[in-house]
Amino acid sequence: MRVSIVTDSTAYLPDEAVARFGIDVVPLSVVMGDDVLSEGREASPADVAQALQRRVRVTTSRPSPEAFAAAYRAAAEQGADAVVSLHLSAALSGTHEAAVLAADEAPLPVRVVDTRMVGMALGYCVLTAAQTAQAGGTADEVAAAAEKRAGATAGFFYVDTLEHLRRGGRIGSARALLGSALAVKPLLHLEDGRIQPLEKVRTSSRAIARLEEIAIQQAGAAGVDVTVHHLAAPERAEAMAARLRERIPGLRELYVGEVGAVIGAHVGPGLLAVVVSPW
Template sequence: MTNVTIMADSASDLTKDYFTEYGMEMVSLTVHLEDKDYKDGIDITPKNVFDAMREGKSPKTSQVSPQTFKSIFTEYAKSNQTLIYLAFSSELSGTYQTAKMMEQEVKEDYPDADISIIDTKCASIGYGLVVLNAARLAKEGKSKEEIMDDAKKRALHMEHIFTVDDLEYLKRGGRVSKTAAFVGTLLNIKPILHVEDGKLIPLEKMRGTKKLLGRMVELMEERGGNFENQVIGISHGDDLERAEALAKMIKDKFGVKEVVIEFVGSAIGAHSGPGTLALFFLNKSFQ
């Protein structure tokens, strides 16, 4: 039986505790804030980033360095260990492409290296839920093939429904198209977006925040099913109160047993801004 190690990057928005509990490898994206570089999830907290943004600062992010991948992949290749790297959406970061390049380099020296990389096309806790499930299967001693099949299937069917307080942040980071960044702040219009094939796509606009949560729950009902048997994810940009209100609505309506609530991490938060609220679940076609 091979022991399979799961690797993920910090854009999964899973805290260090999860990585420790499941013996996973974590690689960090870099957050640049006020002329300093920080490792997402390690030496900067999401709260630091959101507070800085509220003060008008503009943090930037960069992908995981090629050297980081190369050294981890080499280590696994040398010791003949199996590694599955589940990557942040290639549509939102160059991290997946960098990992693929380094995988090829390492396999030139170690042709038998048992390293596999999957582009999840997911982000934040949606991506985190795919990772957690893979880690659970690895802990149960499932084969590499079983773990990869499950991760690919979950990633394909993971819905991301989210709202941001101000689309300006996503526009600045080039994460949504200019036309999509409809100016809504003056009229108290809140956008609802989703992720389609790894890209951020605006769905609709809502007036006022009151109706927003209700609409997110409606979208969940339209798109998903079998909620009582799945873990639901919620991530928030320093707005735990709203995240908990949404979790309560979902539990009351769908009989959901487990909801994972986490901060939107520093790397994603630097683009989505404070007040982001995101909901993740498996859609109806997941069997």
């Protein structure tokens, strides 16, 4: 059986990995003012950061079911026997739902997986799926490997302000922090596919130091891959990455990457995130 892998643009995989495994990436859209732009093709992280700084209204939208249907048809035409389609958390986006609708009409079996992750937390699940498929795994084996990695992966992040998450409706139970009389810098995490508050810290420097400690504790002594994500904060991300390289004993690979336009629209400039994924 030849299993083809499909994901969406919020996985933020390195281009080299997408090309090496032949992963089909279906883009979400970013709406800036009157313009509807495809993530990664027409809308860059810098575009979104600048728009938010200018207080331009920025929203996002899922791919259409037809976009996924086209990806599944292409997989069939290229000789695939099945597709495993892996996507960001259904609690954060309707992308998974669009993929399910398309799968019902696909010309080959399609397994749609809600990884309950986003960013490289999703990306690691996709890479594991692709490696399993390349090794000859069945669709069930590919999906199971991705779900296992998702269950072990954790994502933690710092934002300069909760305002962008509030505007986009993605703030979840972290909304309670908005009413605080204290000037806090929140640390958040992904829990059961949703954005949840983790800790409140008084200053950005303390929040970033605490984010580092949490990532190191999460990694422990096991073998892990780590990603440091950012939006419009490359120096902050590289400094964090350098410290993690020295302090995580079981580190296999560390990737530094800017989040794309879709996630950038919801977190705003200054984001710093760490994904820890055992392998």
